Amino acid sequence: MVGVKRFFVSLSTILLCFFLQFVIFPRIRALIAVPNLMLVAAVSLGFLYGKANGLCCGVVSGLLMDVLGSGIPGFYTLILAVLGYVNGMLSEKIESEMILLLFLFFSVNEMVYHGYVYALSFLIRKSFVLSTYINSVVLPELMLSLICFLVIYGILVFISKRWDLRVNKGEIRIV
Numbered sequence: 001m002v003g004v005k006r007f008f009v010s011l012s013t014i015l016l017c018f019f020l021q022f023v024i025f026p027r028i029r030a031l032i033a034v035p036n037l038m039l040v041a042a043v044s045l046g047f048l049y050g051k052a053n054g055l056c057c058g059v060v061s062g063l064l065m066d067v068l069g070s071g072i073p074g075f076y077t078l079i080l081a082v083l084g085y086v087n088g089m090l091s092e093k094i095e096s097e098m099i100l101l102l103f104l105f106f107s108v109n110e111m112v113y114h115g116y117v118y119a120l121s122f123l124i125r126k127s128f129v130l131s132t133y134i135n136s137v138v139l140p141e142l143m144l145s146l147i148c149f150l151v152i153y154g155i156l157v158f159i160s161k162r163w164d165l166r167v168n169k170g171e172i173r174i175v
Helices: 002-027 037-049 051-067 075-090 099-123 130-162
Strands: none
Touching (some): 099 130
């Protein structure tokens, strides 16, 4: 039963983040950038439910992004799957309530993600200056993604505690 609930929460989170990132947020003119909610979903679900769930959520999130046309099949799938898996491994070491540490880890994930995108999309073609990329894409997206991470992760922790789905150092805690 826990597996079904966890699957439902994970799939709902991914689909909601996909809808918000690609349908709603681009239409809000006040935003200076669109937060990377697919990364937020993969990282959050990996932190909460472990490496297998993080890997699966990263693959699904990446496939949805690849469907929209990254040019290279599996481009986003690879990085989101790796980041979801790594964050799932971290979930065994840290508590879900350590928000400042999770902010730090999420910021590192965002930098790794953008390093990957920059290296494979722009650097190879020599078409984009790194400082311009950091100032115009990475920093605005990082700030908005951190805010979204706080909201989405908080909601997921609340749901997980409410449904007794929280993983604590590799053990399922049933109250």
